[in-house]
Amino acid sequence: MGIKQEKQVNIERGVNMYSDKVMDHFSNPRNVGEIENADGVGQVGNSKCGDIMKMYLKIEDDVIVDVKFKTFGCGAAVATSSMATELIKGKTVEEALKMSNKAVVEALDGLPPAKLHCSVLAEEAVIAAINDYKRKQGHEVEDVDCQGCCGGCGSTR
Numbered sequence: 001m002g003i004k005q006e007k008q009v010n011i012e013r014g015v016n017m018y019s020d021k022v023m024d025h026f027s028n029p030r031n032v033g034e035i036e037n038a039d040g041v042g043q044v045g046n047s048k049c050g051d052i053m054k055m056y057l058k059i060e061d062d063v064i065v066d067v068k069f070k071t072f073g074c075g076a077a078v079a080t081s082s083m084a085t086e087l088i089k090g091k092t093v094e095e096a097l098k099m100s101n102k103a104v105v106e107a108l109d110g111l112p113p114a115k116l117h118c119s120v121l122a123e124e125a126v127i128a129a130i131n132d133y134k135r136k137q138g139h140e141v142e143d144v145d146c147q148g149c150c151g152g153c154g155s156t157r
């Protein structure tokens, strides 16, 4: 087994808990803050752990030109929000909507199973902000109203 695979297995087992990328995004989160006059703002929370994430989007010609976030939550929630902002910056709204929590986890080189729900929160924050943008554009959209666990979204929490 290579070092990378071994590390991944350790992360999955909860040994070493977090990858270097998670630690990096936790210690030095990208795109923290808020955007004045944002085109879309979304806030989501997990009722079980009480963590809250707020995402701000600046959108021009359907492209996310800027994104900022504020997260009141655990280290994994900070790292996943940070990575999510990196993944959607420069993408079109439709591309950003396709960003799954799995993509965030992969980009962070994995998360311990007990922390996967934190990445779901990041995905939901992006969707909530995009929905707000679409609503402001006059489109009808359903609210993100996840209270943490009907399982309908396929999340593991």
Ligand code: FES
Pocket (backbone or CB within 6 Å): 046, 049, 050, 051, 073, 074, 075, 076, 077, 115, 117, 118, 121
């Ligand atoms: Fe709540 Fe991480 S423990 S989002």
